[in-house]
Amino acid sequence: MTALLSVDSLCKRFGDVDAAKDVSFVLDSEEILALVGESGSGKTTVGRLIAGLENKDSGEVRFQGHLLPMTYGQKDFLRWGREIQMIFQNPLGALNPFFSAADVLAEALRFARSGKAMKRSELSSGTDFWLDAVGLQSSHRNRLPHQLSGGQRQRLVIARALCMEPRLIVCDEPVSALDVSIQAQILDLLRRLRKERGVSLLFITHDLNVVRQFADRVLVMYRGACVEEGATGDLFSNPQHDYTRHLLETCPVPAYQEPPA
Amino acid sequence: MSLLSIRNLKVTLRTPQGPVYPVQGADIEVAEGKTRCLVGESGCGKSLSMLAVMGLLPAGASIEAEQMHFAGQDLRTLTAKTYRRLRGPGMGLIFQDAMAAFNPVLRIGDQLAEAYRTHRGGSRRVAWQKAVHWLDRVGILQPEDKARYFPHEFSGGMLQRAMIAMTLITQPRLVIADEPTTALDVSVQAQILALLRDLQRSEGVGLILITHDLGVVAEMADDVSVLYAGKTIEEAPAKVFFDRLSHPYSQGLKACTPNWRAGPRPVEPIPGLPPPLNQRHQGCAFRYRCAKAMQICDQLPQMQPVGERHRVACWLTQRDQEITNAQTGEQP
Numbered sequence A: 001m002t003a004l005l006s007v008d009s010l011c012k013r014f015g016d017v018d019a020a021k022d023v024s025f026v027l028d029s030e031e032i033l034a035l036v037g038e039s040g041s042g043k044t045t046v047g048r049l050i051a052g053l054e055n056k057d058s059g060e061v062r063f064q065g066h067l068l069p070m071t072y073g074q075k076d077f078l079r080w081g082r083e084i085q086m087i088f089q090n091p092l093g094a095l096n097p098f099f100s101a102a103d104v105l106a107e108a109l110r111f112a113r114s115g116k117a118m119k120r121s122e123l124s125s126g127t128d129f130w131l132d133a134v135g136l137q138s139s140h141r142n143r144l145p146h147q148l149s150g151g152q153r154q155r156l157v158i159a160r161a162l163c164m165e166p167r168l169i170v171c172d173e174p175v176s177a178l179d180v181s182i183q184a185q186i187l188d189l190l191r192r193l194r195k196e197r198g199v200s201l202l203f204i205t206h207d208l209n210v211v212r213q214f215a216d217r218v219l220v221m222y223r224g225a226c227v228e229e230g231a232t233g234d235l236f237s238n239p240q241h242d243y244t245r246h247l248l249e250t251c252p253v254p255a256y257q258e259p260p261a
Numbered sequence B: 001m002s003l004l005s006i007r008n009l010k011v012t013l014r015t016p017q018g019p020v021y022p023v024q025g026a027d028i029e030v031a032e033g034k035t036r037c038l039v040g041e042s043g044c045g046k047s048l049s050m051l052a053v054m055g056l057l058p059a060g061a062s063i064e065a066e067q068m069h070f071a072g073q074d075l076r077t078l079t080a081k082t083y084r085r086l087r088g089p090g091m092g093l094i095f096q097d098a099m100a101a102f103n104p105v106l107r108i109g110d111q112l113a114e115a116y117r118t119h120r121g122g123s124r125r126v127a128w129q130k131a132v133h134w135l136d137r138v139g140i141l142q143p144e145d146k147a148r149y150f151p152h153e154f155s156g157g158m159l160q161r162a163m164i165a166m167t168l169i170t171q172p173r174l175v176i177a178d179e180p181t182t183a184l185d186v187s188v189q190a191q192i193l194a195l196l197r198d199l200q201r202s203e204g205v206g207l208i209l210i211t212h213d214l215g216v217v218a219e220m221a222d223d224v225s226v227l228y229a230g231k232t233i234e235e236a237p238a239k240v241f242f243d244r245l246s247h248p249y250s251q252g253l254k255a256c257t258p259n260w261r262a263g264p265r266p267v268e269p270i271p272g273l274p275p276p277l278n279q280r281h282q283g284c285a286f287r288y289r290c291a292k293a294m295q296i297c298d299q300l301p302q303m304q305p306v307g308e309r310h311r312v313a314c315w316l317t318q319r320d321q322e323i324t325n326a327q328t329g330e331q332p
């Protein structure tokens, strides 16, 4: 079986910073791979390179066996943009300030149909379905981004990515801004999509508590390079790299601690 | 001493679809040098109640409150001008959306320096040095270089730290931090939390920390307030919060908290949705989702003390409390 996504020696420099240095990994269909690492270690950059939002310096990215272009043109976005979706770390910046929640989803649904006309009733039932799936209410339909709360905007961005029914979703801190109950609901939804529609996820996060219960495998990045990779259970019970151990040690525990004297 | 004391805050917004009531009875109390964490579901009014405190609500919003005191001043009586002078040295807000706080075409260092000069004055050179100093304090490596970066050249976590630096640079007495560490990895997060704790010890800064991460609550909070649908429904010292919460919603919130040390246990969301905000609460806002709802829950429960610094708005808790009191022969 060929992997859904295979990344081979991917590199990207910004000035004198190696944001991605020789990054290689594979992602199977229906797999959830967590990408963890400290701030500035290159997680978002790797995600953006895969989604074609950043030009690659060198290396290969293959999707379903096809070699993805080093630099994306308009046509490439049309071809791959629907299959590989990205949920952005910063939802406000990713939303058009003049589009209501319903407009955002309608535009995405049209794009997913490659611009083919859709009946108004079809569009509006599609919009309602996805709003509901991420726990937004009908009262949020006509709100502009700044009229939604932080977590509601985040869920709108998630719904926009999901409604295009991609094969691969690069999720950049998708649930970090969400409270625990909504977080559980979104993770549930993602798990269901994987099972029912065979979606794969590259799940960028710093929240190890979420990784433990959600990911199949974990990839640890440090200063642009992959330093450890393994099945989630193994990595948590037997971390190899010092940086991974450090991550696990510093992860806050949700239980009362006596204040330091 | 109480630095900020808010009682029964209500915020009303006008929209083309009619008024919405996102905050309907928020109580928030912070003492000097102490931390109060604010937790609650997405959309429950955490950010808006803090914007109300900062005097930064969008146009067309109106506020009501029984009490709204900050450092001896009544916030309800402030003019726009005095409010502006109060922000910065008085109270500072670390926004939830770091990107939105920066101007995309100005260098990070200039934006920090400008914030400093607006409130503290001084020369451009001193202000720039301050900017570099604060970038350093929030853990940005090579701060002299990084101060020359534009916002889009920062990673998500770096931008969030720059945002924190921009708030702290004016040295406010009250810091309101809206999810300040959501995009930060654990080691940077620990560093930021330590910095905030430092400022509290050395300068007696009061801190309101909005977070959904109960790990952060455990590390930081002296007291915790739980909001549901715009209302404070429980407030308690941190220890009580983790050991014996009373309100059924607070209990549900804790039950769905992931913890990697507990293994790959999938957590259960609390079923159902919060009520729409286009009407004022008639009864307990949680009654549609509460497994323990009773007939009396159709009436609005008020916050009642159940222990030291521990108050709850729930009929069930109130009933249990009355039973206990009757057994021990105490007067309520």
Ligand SMILES: Nc1ncnc2c1ncn2[C@@H]1O[C@H](COP(=O)(O)OP(=O)(O)OP(=O)(O)O)[C@@H](O)[C@H]1O
Pocket: A014, A015, A017, A018, A019, A037, A038, A039, A040, A041, A042, A043, A044, A045, A046, A089, B152, B153, B154, B155, B156, B157, B158, B183, B184, B185
């Ligand atoms: N457009 C850019 N120009 C210059 N430097 C950049 C640019 N984008 C990213 N960088 C740099 O590349 C490095 C990696 O950034 P990236 O956003 O991938 O980190 P990250 O792992 O996602 O971090 P975080 O957890 O903070 O979001 C950082 O040092 C950042 O400053």
Ligand SMILES: Nc1ncnc2c1ncn2[C@@H]1O[C@H](COP(=O)(O)OP(=O)(O)OP(=O)(O)O)[C@@H](O)[C@H]1O
Pocket: A146, A147, A148, A149, A150, A151, A152, A177, A179, B013, B015, B020, B022, B041, B042, B043, B044, B045, B046, B047, B048, B049, B058, B096, B277
């Ligand atoms: N300008 C606005 N017009 C109408 N409704 C608004 C507006 N701004 C916010 N709201 C609504 O008010 C409610 C409270 O918003 P707020 O931003 O305070 O939530 P929050 O508790 O901070 O949530 P989160 O954790 O998701 O950031 C939300 O349901 C939101 O949709």
Ligand code: SF4
Pocket: B247, B248, B249, B284, B285, B286, B287, B288, B290, B291, B292, B293, B294, B297, B301, B313, B314, B315, B316, B317
């Ligand atoms: S007041 Fe009633 S409905 Fe509300 S939380 Fe208490 S028991 Fe449940």
Ligand SMILES: [Mg+2]
Pocket: A043, A044, A045, A089, A172, B155, B156, B157
């Ligand atoms: Mg990032």
Ligand SMILES: [Mg+2]
Pocket: A149, A150, A151, B046, B047, B048, B096, B178
């Ligand atoms: Mg908010």
